[in-house]
Amino acid sequence: MKYIKLLSIVFLLPAVWSHAQETKKNLQECIDMAMQNNLTMQSGKIAVQRAVDLQGTAFNIDATNVSLSQDPTSGGSPDNSLSVTQRFDFPTVYASRRGLLKAETDMERSNLEVKRNELVRLVSSVYYRMLYAKENIRILQAQDSIYKKFMFLATAKFKSGESNRLEQMNAERLCSENKMELQKAEKDFINLQLLVQKLLNTDEQIEPQEDFLPVAEIIFATEAFDIYQTPTEKQFSDIQKISEKQLSIARQQFLPSFNISLRNQMLVKSYNPYDISRERFDKGNFMGFEVGVGLPLFFGERMAKTKAAKREVEMVHLQRENALQNLQNEYETQMNEYRRAKTEMDYYTNTGRQQAENFTILSQVSYEKGEIGYIEYIQNLKSALEIYRQYADAVNNYNQIVLTINYLHGNK
Numbered sequence: 001m002k003y004i005k006l007l008s009i010v011f012l013l014p015a016v017w018s019h020a021q022e023t024k025k026n027l028q029e030c031i032d033m034a035m036q037n038n039l040t041m042q043s044g045k046i047a048v049q050r051a052v053d054l055q056g057t058a059f060n061i062d063a064t065n066v067s068l069s070q071d072p073t074s075g076g077s078p079d080n081s082l083s084v085t086q087r088f089d090f091p092t093v094y095a096s097r098r099g100l101l102k103a104e105t106d107m108e109r110s111n112l113e114v115k116r117n118e119l120v121r122l123v124s125s126v127y128y129r130m131l132y133a134k135e136n137i138r139i140l141q142a143q144d145s146i147y148k149k150f151m152f153l154a155t156a157k158f159k160s161g162e163s164n165r166l167e168q169m170n171a172e173r174l175c176s177e178n179k180m181e182l183q184k185a186e187k188d189f190i191n192l193q194l195l196v197q198k199l200l201n202t203d204e205q206i207e208p209q210e211d212f213l214p215v216a217e218i219i220f221a222t223e224a225f226d227i228y229q230t231p232t233e234k235q236f237s238d239i240q241k242i243s244e245k246q247l248s249i250a251r252q253q254f255l256p257s258f259n260i261s262l263r264n265q266m267l268v269k270s271y272n273p274y275d276i277s278r279e280r281f282d283k284g285n286f287m288g289f290e291v292g293v294g295l296p297l298f299f300g301e302r303m304a305k306t307k308a309a310k311r312e313v314e315m316v317h318l319q320r321e322n323a324l325q326n327l328q329n330e331y332e333t334q335m336n337e338y339r340r341a342k343t344e345m346d347y348y349t350n351t352g353r354q355q356a357e358n359f360t361i362l363s364q365v366s367y368e369k370g371e372i373g374y375i376e377y378i379q380n381l382k383s384a385l386e387i388y389r390q391y392a393d394a395v396n397n398y399n400q401i402v403l404t405i406n407y408l409h410g411n412k
Helices: 002-009 027-037 039-057 091-159 165-200 231-254 300-369 374-409
Strands: 023-025 065-069 081-088 206-208 257-265 287-294
Touching: 023 027, 027 039, 027 091, 027 165, 039 091, 081 287, 091 165, 091 206, 091 231, 091 374, 165 206, 231 300, 300 374
Parallel strands: 023 206
Antiparallel strands: 065 081, 081 257, 257 287
């Protein structure tokens, strides 16, 4: 950036910002790494696969009942038989269950998309905060150089009797306060690195690739906010579909079920404790079947479950409407903040930084010509740095608002 070059001329900034063991990555590389390694994303992907696996349970048929009947008093009657019995729900029940399980799978995919969108926001936010922290450290290091020179001069003037102790004390105070603020800024940067490590699920110390504070790109500033294309709306839409499918299943509790039973005569000749004649029918074994229908004659429980399912549909609908209203209000609020932040950033970009550069250049020239003293020269440089700091604050505020707006749209 321009002001870094200008301040370097007067030997105020460190020549290099480096960490030997850190890995430099750009924002997209960090996002890609988070998508791959983040534990929340991994859990979400497993949840989707689990929902897909559960779709195989849609056609859940009751266990087949196999029974052997041997009556030693009934001779060769069909009461001595092997029976196979199976119960089935009404066919539409199975289709409804499959529809519910598919809707639950869609919801898990929506949940994963919401998690992805949130993770992109978090990684992007922390990444730009790291860049801001680096910029803040550079400015504080420059101020530290200024205050040290100011304290050296004030001490020399005090010892020579040219100034009183008050000026020296003030210089010491400014130098100490800036040193503490610099230490805090460096710790803040380390904390942000730790947060990035957590989000990316890595042991690497990540450092942003850029050596300056960039302005984040807003993707949707000129587009209307389509609330029905956001991950949040899709998530609530899928939840509503699930509640509707559950209501459909509850209503089908009133449908009949079916029972089918097949029997085959089976005699065990060695089992005849009463010595009764037990002979097979000469034409072959007796075979038979039974078909039954289960009718739900008592509706109290079923009606209560159906009413509860209806209430659930109504509740989810209201929750969805409330979520969409909150989303719309949040978007409008952020857009107002965006316009305010952009105005502030544009001022410092077009006017403020130019003034700071003029401060630096004119102070340098005036000091070299002897028109101003060293203390006034240092104070002017301090004022220039303060403008640069306000510019960095404005850019950081703008970036965070832009990232929030992109998040609300879905980071597509």
